[in-house]
Amino acid sequence: MTKIRWGLLSTANINKALIPAIRASARGELVAVASRDHTKAEAYAQEWAIPQAFGSYEEMLQSGAVDAVYIGLPNHLHAEWSIKAMQAGLHVLCEKPFATSLAEVDAMIAASQKTGMMLAEAFMYRHHPQTKIAGEIVRAGKLGEITLLRGTFDFFLPETQRQPENINVRLVPEWGGGCQWDVGVYPMSFAQFIFGGPPEWVFGAQKIGASGVDEVFAGQMGYANGRLAQISSSFATPFHTFIEIIGTQGRLHLSKPFVGLDEGRKLTFTPKDGPDEEIVVPEKALYLGEVEDLHAAILDGVPSYLTLEETRNHVKTVLALYESAKTGKIIRPQ
Ligand SMILES: NC(=O)c1ccc[n+]([C@@H]2O[C@H](COP(=O)([O-])OP(=O)(O)OC[C@H]3O[C@@H](n4cnc5c(N)ncnc54)[C@H](OP(=O)(O)O)[C@@H]3O)[C@@H](O)[C@H]2O)c1
Structure with missing residues (x-):
């Protein structure tokens, strides 16, 4: 694997910041977007010239089309979908705040350890x-x-x-x-x-x-x-x-x-x-930076710059x- 194939999990507003970043990165390509609504996903894919659109998050996770997902869901859904993505064999860049309870954060970290998938908080600054x-x-x-x-x-x-x-x-x-x-x-x-x-x-x-x-x-x-x-x-x-x-x-x-x-x-x-x-x-x-950092973690085995311990804190x-x-x-x- 030399390039990470990214999927956007939702059509969130904040995607607008990530799309150019993924495209500007040397080792990433944006290949898919998923939405709860198929028509919305299709329209979004067309607007942003994204090759594939999925009418549910689960469909994208199981598609084999992506290596990593960017999660810009409302805060209460971060843990659930980060864990599902890692269980599907995908690396995860999840928006801040990572989750709204420590039990959720711990479950996310445990899922990363169990699956071997990279997991990072998207704190761009x-x-x-x-x-x-x-x-x-x-x-x-x-x-x-x-x-x-x-x-x-x-x-x-x-x-x-x-x-x-x-x-x-x-x-x-x-x-x-x-x-x-x-x-x-x-x-x-x-x-x-x-x-x-x-x-x-x-x-x-x-x-x-x-x-x-x-x-x-x-x-x-x-x-x-x-x-x-x-x-x-x-x-x-x-x-x-x-x-x-x-x-x-x-x-x-x-x-x-x-x-x-x-x-x-x-x-x-x-x-x-x-x-x-x-x-x-x-x-x-x-x-x-956050996109390149995840690429380095996945492709080069470099530890994430922002650690999960910091995220938990x-x-x-x-x-x-x-x-x-x-x-x-x-x-x-x-
Ligand atoms: N790092 C930053 O600079 C930055 C900036 C802004 C926001 N954020 C973070 O990004 C996340 C999203 O913020 P946003 O402003 O982009 O949100 P948003 O535009 O409201 O997007 C959230 C997306 O989540 C999906 N979704 C799934 N279940 C939903 C539900 N019950 N209600 C509403 N949407 C639902 C929707 O996509 P579908 O309809 O396509 O499924 C929706 O487009 C938040 O965690 C926020 O903290 C980070």
């Missing part, structure tokens, strides 16, 4: 040079001792996506909706990347909207040696993202931490006593944040 450079700057000690990380991911879900006939999957409680699950995971996972593991304690607070899910969420997280993180997310305010990492010798600011090609993003180092220093980041399409921390928001108590993730 972790593979981007901007994130890796930020990590290198921190680990080289340029900021001194890190004291605090803060960051946010906010955007606005319009009224049209709040109507029952056109409800956005992010607003349905039983489908793993909520802004912390959806976009709060970005600054939360960035903090885990910088601090090298999950927090020792978390405190969360949320505003539940008319939808029944959290539409504004704020969290404090505490790490070893008193290091802290403050994160927030929202469905109810204009688009805004940033990450700031603060240390005893300076700070690092990412104006757009979750974009790829230069869309006005700036990575700025501000030393304790000096002027701002802008750090040049190589251009790379945002979603290409992402879910563990979000669950603790929600428990804290619900109970009003500080929670120590177990």
Whole structure:
């Protein structure tokens, strides 16, 4: 096998980001799409020039036409279909959040171990040079001792996506909706990347909207040696993202931490006593890294850059944040 034949499991909006990434990769080709509805799958295949269309997810899994699937389903279906795909002998790139319970995450990891199929969380920004450079700057000690990380991911879900006939999957409680699950995971996972593991304690607070899910969420997280993180997310305010990492010798600011090609993003180092220093980041399409990483895992036996242990900790921390928001108590993730 020299090229990985990819299938898209659903016609999700987010596919639009993955299709060019798979096509731009040296060792991937997009060969199929599956939808719950055959007509929809056919129309989608035609629109995106995908050779094969399947009228059910199961049909694609059993077809023998694909080696790997990309899962962009609503959050509550990630575990079920990742496991079914691996049991069918397919490798899996599954969207964040991986699952909404630790039991599901553990079942996914167990399925990967049992079948030998590769399984990875599709956290695209972790593979981007901007994130890796930020990590290198921190680990080289340029900021001194890190004291605090803060960051946010906010955007606005319009009224049209709040109507029952056109409800956005992010607003349905039983489908793993909520802004912390959806976009709060970005600054939360960035903090885990910088601090090298999950927090020792978390405190969360949320505003539940008319939808029944959290539409504004704020969290404090505490790490070893008193290091802290403050994160927030929202469905109810204009688009805004940033990450700031603060240390005893300076700070690092990412104006757009979750974009790829230069869309006005700036990575700025501000030393304790000096002027701002802008750090040049190589251009790379945002979603290409996660695709290439899975290819390397399958074809070269290279361990995934984002480990399943890190992924499990992402879910563990979000669950603790929600428990804290619900109970009003500080929670120590177990
Ligand atoms: N990494 C990123 O940058 C990024 C960005 C956006 C979203 N995401 C993640 O991607 C996932 C999908 O988000 P999205 O906005 O693309 O969702 P979406 O457009 O609503 O697509 C979800 C797809 O799932 C399928 N589906 C199966 N059961 C469904 C159900 N009960 N209700 C609705 N759809 C169902 C549908 O495809 P068929 O009708 O074809 O079966 C639908 O098109 C989420 O996990 C989200 O967190 C990641």
